[in-house]
Amino acid sequence: QVQLQESGPGLEKPSQTLSLTCTLSGGSISGGRYYWSWIRQSAGKGLEWIGRIYTSGSTNYNPSLKSRVTISVDTSNNQFSLKLSSVTAADTAVYYCAREEVATDKVDYWGQGTLVTVSS
Amino acid sequence: DIQMTQSPSTLSASVGDRVTITCRASQSITNCLAWYQQKPGKAPKLLIYKASSLESGVPSRFSGSGSGTEFTLTISSLQPDDFATYYCQQYASYSRTFGQGTKVEIK
Numbered sequence: 001q002v003q004l005q006e007s008g009p010g011l012e013k014p015s016q017t018l019s020l021t022c023t024l025s026g027g028s029i030s031g032g033r034y035y036w037s038w039i040r041q042s043a044g045k046g047l048e049w050i051g052r053i054y055t056s057g058s059t060n061y062n063p064s065l066k067s068r069v070t071i072s073v074d075t076s077n078n079q080f081s082l083k084l085s086s087v088t089a090a091d092t093a094v095y096y097c098a099r100e101e102v103a104t105d106k107v108d109y110w111g112q113g114t115l116v117t118v119s120s
Numbered sequence: 121d122i123q124m125t126q127s128p129s130t131l132s133a134s135v136g137d138r139v140t141i142t143c144r145a146s147q148s149i150t151n152c153l154a155w156y157q158q159k160p161g162k163a164p165k166l167l168i169y170k171a172s173s174l175e176s177g178v179p180s181r182f183s184g185s186g187s188g189t190e191f192t193l194t195i196s197s198l199q200p201d202d203f204a205t206y207y208c209q210q211y212a213s214y215s216r217t218f219g220q221g222t223k224v225e226i227k
Contacts (some may be wrong), residue, residue, distance in 0.1 A: 002205060041207040047164070047207055047218035060214040063121070097162055104170065110163035 001028040004097050006113035011076060012091075012118050018084040022097030022111060023077070030055045035100040038071060038082045042093035053069065053080055080099040087118045122146055122210050126219035132227040139195040141222045143208035148188045152212035155184055155193045159194075159204045167206075168193065198224070 008020035013045055022036070029036060037052040051061035053071045061069050070083040084091060099109040123146035130179065133139050151171040156164035166175045171191055179202035181196040195202055203226055208219040 046220050047209070049209075049218070050215040073174055076130050079222035098163075104173075105152065106166055106175070107209075108166050108175065110165075 002099065002109050004099065005108055006095060006097050006111045006114040007117070008096055008114060010115055010117060012087050012116060013120055015086055018082070018087050018091065018116055018118075019028055020080070020082045020097075020114065020116070022078050023078050024099075025093070026049055027071065028115065029078045033102055035102060036071075036073060036080040037098045037100050039096045039098055039107075039110075040093040041096070041113070042090075044090070045093075048093075050095075056101075058111075089104065089118050092116065092118045121215055122213050122217055123147060124208055124210055124217050124219040126206075126208060128222060129220065130223045130225060132225045133196055133198050134227045135200060137198045137227075139198050139202075139224060140207075141193045141206055141224075143186075143191045143193070143219050145191075145210055145212075146188045147214045149212035151187050151209045152210055153184070153186070153191050154211065155182075156206045156207045157202075158207065162206060170220065188190050195224075 003025045005023050007015045012018050035052040036083045041047050053059045053073050058107050063080040068085045073080040094113040098107045100107045125143050127143045133151050153171045157169040159165040167178050172184045205221045205223045207221050
């Protein structure tokens with residue numbers, strides 16, 4: 001059974017870099033059939049797609065966040081990661097990692113989500 | 121960015137009702153549209169992809185239709201488990217975008 005689990009600090013100070021990791025179990029991140037995505041949800045902006053990475057390392061980012069976002073993949077540990085720099089209170093959200101199938105573009109598996117609060 | 125607009129924002133309905141939610145795209149997205157259901161404290165769950173393809177394991181009372189800029193999600197007979205918030209998402213562009221959500225409440 002495929003499972004995705006987010007991990008990382010639940011509190012970040014303004015201007016710092018938010019770092020989250022997603023660990024895949026029940027499958028291989030290097031299978032080549034999927035993109036690995038980050039999506040966030042805040043009360044103010046609803047669901048917001050952050051970006052995705054393919055096993056090759058190729059990435060796509062939301063243009064509104066592109067200057068601050070880096071997504072990377074660690075195939076040896078079956079993980080992928082999100083870094084978001086220069087965070088503000090507007091980046092407070094529940095962050096989800098998810099799997100997107102290359103053939104159909106459907107996002108069929110999501111992690112449970114992790115709340116990150118940006119506050120001093 | 122392609123903007124997605126859902127209507128209504130809130131919908132009050134009773135068990136057994138037929139429910140329809142609309143999603144409009146700011147430009148044509150052909151059939152590159154998915155629908156998700158989300159319950160409080162949980163991640164979204166995929167219901168429909170490619171505008172009308174039912175995800176495996178999803179009850180057949182859910183259906184999707186539309187193409188271009190206008191899409192609908194229909195629940196043929198609302199069940200107690202269906203009270204939730206529903207989101208559409210386009211994937212025609214590399215930068216995916218979601219609708220603002222439609223909350224289906226008990227009447």
